[in-house]
Amino acid sequence: MKEVACSLTIAGTDPTGGAGIQADLKTFQELQSYGMSVITSVVAQNTTGVQDIHHIPLAMIEKQLDSVFSDMPVHAMKTGMIANIDMMQIIQKKVSGKDIPFIIDPVMVATSGDALISDDARDYLRDHLLPLCTVVTPNIPEAEFLTGMKIDTLDTMKKAAEKIVHEYGAGAALVKGGHLVGDAVDFLYDGNHMHEFTASRIDTVNTHGTGCTYSAAITAYVSHGLTLYEAVEKGKYFVTEAIKQSFDLGSGNGPTNHWAVRLV
Numbered sequence: 001m002k003e004v005a006c007s008l009t010i011a012g013t014d015p016t017g018g019a020g021i022q023a024d025l026k027t028f029q030e031l032q033s034y035g036m037s038v039i040t041s042v043v044a045q046n047t048t049g050v051q052d053i054h055h056i057p058l059a060m061i062e063k064q065l066d067s068v069f070s071d072m073p074v075h076a077m078k079t080g081m082i083a084n085i086d087m088m089q090i091i092q093k094k095v096s097g098k099d100i101p102f103i104i105d106p107v108m109v110a111t112s113g114d115a116l117i118s119d120d121a122r123d124y125l126r127d128h129l130l131p132l133c134t135v136v137t138p139n140i141p142e143a144e145f146l147t148g149m150k151i152d153t154l155d156t157m158k159k160a161a162e163k164i165v166h167e168y169g170a171g172a173a174l175v176k177g178g179h180l181v182g183d184a185v186d187f188l189y190d191g192n193h194m195h196e197f198t199a200s201r202i203d204t205v206n207t208h209g210t211g212c213t214y215s216a217a218i219t220a221y222v223s224h225g226l227t228l229y230e231a232v233e234k235g236k237y238f239v240t241e242a243i244k245q246s247f248d249l250g251s252g253n254g255p256t257n258h259w260a261v262r263l264v
């Protein structure tokens with residue numbers, strides 16, 4: 001029988017296919033990890049913003065998780081948009097105690113600026129989900145919220161990564177610098193070592209779903225058995241190429257190109 005790596009995403013949707021569950025599944029597919037998904041919220045959104053959000057009933061989120069975990073192997077899992085505390089509690093209950101690498105993309109606000117989760121859910125995520133994760137992947141505004149720090153330099157990015165690990169108990173923190181100026185620099189801190197991943201900044205507005213794509217790539221690589229460092233190194237290459245060869249689709253922030261690495 002053929003062995004296959006399996007990845008699970010627990011997140012919200014994007015009908016235009018650039019972010020959320022759709023971006024995660026496309027990325028898993030490109031990186032040859034069998035993709036599975038549990039939907040938390042159906043989001044009416046496009047490249048210009050969020051038009052509406054419909055939350056999946058809690059019992060249905062729980063049943064989807066049970067459907068996957070009772071039947072399928074999961075070699076790595078990630079979360080994206082988890083809109084409220086009730087949803088977080090269910091996910092906390094279902095992933096606790098499982099010996100599966102767990103990547104949290106602490107999605108709070110869409111690229112368009114629209115809020116995707118409630119204010120109190122941000123606190124809950126920090127206090128109750130971070131201690132469960134292998135790595136959390138905040139962008140600058142998310143890292144600022146998690147740490148209460150002003151982050152506007154490479155040095156403050158590193159300090160935030162250290163705080164997220166030492167004060168909030170995340171297994172590791174990958175603080176992403178897409179929202180700063182200059183090179184696109186990310187820092188991975190694993191409790192012992194600080195690693196830097198740098199790419200030249202690409203001049204484009206097509207950044208819808210970059211965080212989803214990056215965290216999904218890391219999840220897929222980890223599902224294949226790569227170390228976290230190796231997964232982030234390869235994930236950074238994947239997302240950079242996906243931005244470099246992004247599509248001018250829609251009238252706002254267009255989507256990244258998940259085929260990019262296969263094409264280069």
Ligand SMILES: Nc1ncnc2c1ncn2[C@@H]1O[C@H](COP(=O)(O)OP(=O)(O)O)[C@@H](O)[C@H]1O
Nearest residue numbers: 139176177178179184185200201202210211214
């Ligand atoms: N214009 C850009 N050029 C190159 N890399 C970028 C650009 N914008 C973002 N990135 C990279 O894309 C990844 C996602 O980062 P970021 O935009 O900070 O996250 P999010 O999508 O969660 O807001 C990071 O590796 C970041 O460095």
Ligand SMILES: Cc1ncc(COP(=O)(O)O)c(N)n1
Nearest residue numbers: 012013020110209210211212
């Ligand atoms: C359902 C959902 N999840 C996440 C994002 C954030 O996307 P980005 O990667 O651009 O921050 C989004 N727009 N929609």
